Amino acid sequence: MMHVLLVDDEPGHVLGFSKLLQRLKPDVAVSSARTGEEALPLCEARIFDLIFTDIQMPRMNGLEFMERLEPGQRGKVVVLSGYDFFEYARKALKFGAFDYLLKPVDAGKLEEVFRRAEALNERERLERMRQQELAARIDRMEPAYSGKLLQAWAEGSLEAERMAELCALLPFTGPGAALSIRSRSKFGRVEAGELQSLLGRRGGQSFCFVSEQDEREVICLLGGDSPSAACEAEAAEVEAVIDELAGRHGSGSLAAGIGSRRESLLAEGHLSLREARLALQERFYEERIKVFPAGKSRLDDSRHPVVPTAAESALAEAIRAGNEVALKAALHACFDHWRRPPFPPPHRLRAKCKLLLNKLLEGHEVLRESGTHGNFLWEIDEVCDQASGFAQLEEGCLEVLRKAVRTVTAWKEDRRNRLVQQCLDFIDERYAHDISLESTAERFGLSPGYFSQYFKNKLNINFTAYLTQVRLSKAKTFLERENKRIYQVAEAVGYSDVKYFNRVFKKEFGMTPEEYRKTLRLLQGKRGRSPE
Numbered sequence: 001m002m003h004v005l006l007v008d009d010e011p012g013h014v015l016g017f018s019k020l021l022q023r024l025k026p027d028v029a030v031s032s033a034r035t036g037e038e039a040l041p042l043c044e045a046r047i048f049d050l051i052f053t054d055i056q057m058p059r060m061n062g063l064e065f066m067e068r069l070e071p072g073q074r075g076k077v078v079v080l081s082g083y084d085f086f087e088y089a090r091k092a093l094k095f096g097a098f099d100y101l102l103k104p105v106d107a108g109k110l111e112e113v114f115r116r117a118e119a120l121n122e123r124e125r126l127e128r129m130r131q132q133e134l135a136a137r138i139d140r141m142e143p144a145y146s147g148k149l150l151q152a153w154a155e156g157s158l159e160a161e162r163m164a165e166l167c168a169l170l171p172f173t174g175p176g177a178a179l180s181i182r183s184r185s186k187f188g189r190v191e192a193g194e195l196q197s198l199l200g201r202r203g204g205q206s207f208c209f210v211s212e213q214d215e216r217e218v219i220c221l222l223g224g225d226s227p228s229a230a231c232e233a234e235a236a237e238v239e240a241v242i243d244e245l246a247g248r249h250g251s252g253s254l255a256a257g258i259g260s261r262r263e264s265l266l267a268e269g270h271l272s273l274r275e276a277r278l279a280l281q282e283r284f285y286e287e288r289i290k291v292f293p294a295g296k297s298r299l300d301d302s303r304h305p306v307v308p309t310a311a312e313s314a315l316a317e318a319i320r321a322g323n324e325v326a327l328k329a330a331l332h333a334c335f336d337h338w339r340r341p342p343f344p345p346p347h348r349l350r351a352k353c354k355l356l357l358n359k360l361l362e363g364h365e366v367l368r369e370s371g372t373h374g375n376f377l378w379e380i381d382e383v384c385d386q387a388s389g390f391a392q393l394e395e396g397c398l399e400v401l402r403k404a405v406r407t408v409t410a411w412k413e414d415r416r417n418r419l420v421q422q423c424l425d426f427i428d429e430r431y432a433h434d435i436s437l438e439s440t441a442e443r444f445g446l447s448p449g450y451f452s453q454y455f456k457n458k459l460n461i462n463f464t465a466y467l468t469q470v471r472l473s474k475a476k477t478f479l480e481r482e483n484k485r486i487y488q489v490a491e492a493v494g495y496s497d498v499k500y501f502n503r504v505f506k507k508e509f510g511m512t513p514e515e516y517r518k519t520l521r522l523l524q525g526k527r528g529r530s531p532e
Contacts, residue, residue, distance in 0.1 A: 001027050001028070001029055002025065002027070002028045002029070002049040002050070002114075002117070002118070002121075003028075003029045003031070003046065003047075003048050003049055004021065004028055004029070004030055004031070004048055004049060004050045004051070004052065005030075005031045005032070005033065005039060005042060005043070005048045005050075005051045005052070006018065006021075006030060006031070006032045006033075006052045006053075007032070007033045007034075007035070007036060007038075007039040007051065007052065007053040007054060007057070007062070007065065008032070008034070008052075008053070008054040008057070008080070009034050009035060009054065009057045009058060010054075013054070013103070014032050016104075017052070017080075017105065018030050018032070020105065020107060020110065021110075023107075024107060024110060024111055024114070025114060031048075034057075035057050035058060035059055035060055036053070036057060036059070036060035036061065036062065036064060036065030036068070037059060037060050039051075039053070039065060040065070040068055040069075043069060043070075043073055047073075048073075048076060049076065049117060049121055050076055050077075050078060050098070050113070050114075050117050051069075051073070051076050051077045051078070052077075052078045052080055053065055053066070053077060053078075053079060053080065054080050054081070055079060055080070055081040056081070056082075062079055062080075062081075062092075063079075063091050063092065063095065066079075066092065066095045066096075066097065067095060071096065071201075071240065071244070072201065074095050074096040074097065075096050075097075075098055076098055076117075077092070077095075077096075077097045077098055078097065078098050078099045078100070078101060078113055079092040079097050079099070079100045079101070080101050080102075080103055080105065081100070081101075081102060081103065082102070082103040098113070098116075098117070098120075099113050099116075101113070127200060130171070131196070131197060131200070134171050134207075135193065146169060147209070147210075147212045148212060149162065149165060149166060149169065150166075150169070150209050150212070150219075151211065151212040151213060153166050153269070153270060154211070154219055154269075154270055154273055155213075155270060156270035156271070156274070163266065166266065167266065170207060170221070170265070170266065171205060171207055172205045172207070172221075172223040172265070173264065173265055173266035174223060174263075174264065174265065175223070175224065175261060175262065175263050175264065175265070176204075176205070176221055176222050176223040176224055176261065176262065176265045176269075176272075177221075177222050177258060177259050177260060177261045177262065177272050177276075178219065178220070178221055178222075178258075178259040178265070178269050178270075178272035178273035178275075178276050179219070179220040179221075179222065179238065179256050179257065179258055179259070179276055180217060180218075180219060180220075180256065180257045180259075180273060180276040180277045180280050181195065181208075181217065181218045181219075181220060181242060181254060181255070181256045182216055182217050182218075182254070182255055182256075182280060182283075183216050183253070183254050184216065184253055184388070185216065186215040186216055187210045187215055187216065187217070187218050188210070189210065191218070191245060192208045192209055192210050192218050193208070194245055194248070195208045195218055195220060195241065195242075195245055196208040196220070198241040198244060198245060199220060199222060199238075199241055204222055204223055204224040205221075205222070205223030205224065206220060206221065206222055206223070207220065207221045207223075208220040208221075219273060221265055221269060222234075223265065234258065234293075235258060235291040235293050236291075238256050238258065238291050239256075239290050239291045242254040242255070242256055242290060242291075243290075254290065255280060255283045255289075255290050255291070255292070256276075256280065256290065256291050256292070257275075257276035257277055257278070257279040257280025257281075257291075257292045257293075257294065258276055258279065258291065258292070258293045258294060259271070259272030259273055259274070259275035259276035259279070259294050260272055260275055260294050260295060272294075275294035275297075276294060278294070278297065278299060278301055278345075279292040279293060279294040279296075279297040279299065280292050281299055281345055281346055282297055282298060282299045282343060283389075284343075284346040284349075284388075284389055284390055285298075285299075285339070285343050285346075285389075285390045287389045287390075287391070298341040298342050298343055299342060299343050299344075299345065300342035300343065300344065301345055303342055303343070303344040303345075303348075304344060304348055304352075305338050305344045305348055305349050305352040306337075306352075307334055307352065307356055308333065308334060308337055310333075311330050311331075311333040311334045311337070312334075312356070312359075312360075314326065314329070314330035314333070315327065315330040315331060315334075315356075315360055315401070316360060316363055316364075318330055318405070319360060319364055319367075319401065319404055319405055319408060320364065320408070322405050322408055322409040322412070323405075324402055324405055327398075327401055327402065327405055328398060331394065331397060331398050331401060332394070334356070335390070335393075335394045338390075339390065349390075349393070350384045350385065350387070350393070351384075353383075353384050353393060353397050354380055354381065354384045356397075357380045357384075357397060357400055357401070358377070358380060360401070360404070361373070361376055361377075361380075361404060364404070364408060367404055367407060367408065376400065376403070376404065379400055379403075380400055383396035383397060383399070383400055384396070384397075416454070416458070417458075419444060420455070420458050420459070422444065423440060423444065423455065426440065426443065427440070427466070427467060427470055428470065431467065431470045431471050431474060431493060431494050432474075432491075432492055432493060432494045433494060434494070434496075435467070435494070437451065437452055437463045437464065440463070451463075468504060468508075471493040471494050471495070472493070472504070472505060472508050472509075474492070474493045475489055475490075475492075475493045475501075475505065475513065476509075476516070478492055478493070479513055479516055479517045479520065480520060486498060486501075486502070486513050486514055489501075489513060490502075490513075501513070
């Protein structure tokens with residue numbers, strides 16, 4: 001029994017059309033709805049063999065109702081209209097309508113619609129039976145064996161004597177094209193079966209199976225005599241199919257490569273699949289595109305990525321100078337060069353990035369000999385191998401190099417801090433000798449100008465002032481604890497001219513060395529203590 005749905009807001013039309021249906025097809029079950037809004041839940045609850053809908057209805061017209069239907073249900077819609085407007089017919093057919101009839105409906109044309117609908121239902125029934133028989137045939141075979149057989153054929157390594165077994169497994173072996181459909185998560189047999197069913201709706205033959213080598217890939221064969229297997233229209237259909245599958249299962253980002261049409265899928269299907277897989281690699285560069293026909297591929301399997309010399313030199317200099325801004329610009333120059341089509345295969349670009357990063361690390365002594373060297377090597381492999389796309393690879397490489405810059409910067413800072421302490425120790429040991437900013441800078445292999453600025457930045461006091469503080473502090477100790485003459489104290493702290501020593505001391509403490517000693521002894525006498 002056929003089930004039909006009539007969507008019309010005029011009760012008289014519904015009654016008249018129902019009577020006409022009962023007269024022509026007494027065994028047809030008729031359901032009705034007054035608006036598209038009422039009809040949508042009915043279409044969700046059951047599958048109708050035909051859906052007759054008026055064009056002009058309140059709130060939601062017939063074309064809007066069609067647009068809200070699932071793609072598979074639109075092909076069951078017959079649009080009714082009291083207006084002979086070509087625009088209505090064009091839009092209805094664009095949405096995939098089964099037919100378009102003018103009111104009042106001619107009984108002969110309605111009978112023709114039913115004859116075509118019954119023929120379509122029969123074809124669909126036979127296709128379902130064929131798909132069920134095919135699934136049962138695969139289920140009866142040992143899964144591991146059939147999977148290996150299909151995989152060997154897909155890779156072009158199936159022995160000639162096993163082709164007969166493959167013929168028994170494949171539902172068609174004539175002309176067609178191969179597809180490689182990939183996801184970031186694993187496919188199961190359920191998803192492969194649904195892909196096969198969805199692709200089958202396009203009117204041709206289809207066969208899908210999960211790759212044995214990588215469960216994130218489904219291999220599909222599209223049969224057909226038309227050489228349009230990889231044309232733009234076919235790409236649009238494939239995109240609609242993978243979008244529908246992703247929506248059903250939340251499969252995430254799906255993408256497909258379409259190989260060129262071959263005269264014999266049995267003999268050349270693996271060649272078409274190789275093209276499809278190569279075309280699909282372009283997804284690494286174009287992450288927003290979902291379907292990649294081999295005939296339009298911008299990937300060059302023979303291209304080897306080259307690092308521009310200027311960019312490589314700029315990267316090395318940026319690491320040496322600790323300049324993250326220059327580092328980012330230089331790395332982007334490399335990736336901008338690689339981003340121009342034709343693109344190299346992703347595996348070659350990953351390998352080139354590994355080589356470049358390793359070379360940059362090995363070229364810097366600190367990075368080469370630091371305790372983090374092994375961690376850097378591990379991170380380079382991880383970043384390059386796991387990047388799912390071009391942008392992610394660039395960002396991962398940049399992060400590795402940023403860490404390298406920060407490691408070098410931290411090492412330099414630590415070295416500077418140690419250098420300051422060494423300078424202070426040197427002054428403390430040599431204050432009694434004739435030392436100067438120039439001689440101290442030379443002692444540590446620095447220019448006087450750089451050393452002077454660096455010393456002041458670190459200690460907030462210039463070198464000469466610090467040396468004077470050290471010498472005068474030592475002089476006070478001698479004056480407090482020893483009975484050396486003033487000229488002897490001056491010599492002991494690095495002043496050969498006693499008069500100059502007296503002036504410097506008085507400027508700092510407001511009294512001469514001799515006055516300081518007398519004042520100190522006077523205070524000690526009042527406390528009943530003698531000088532030590």
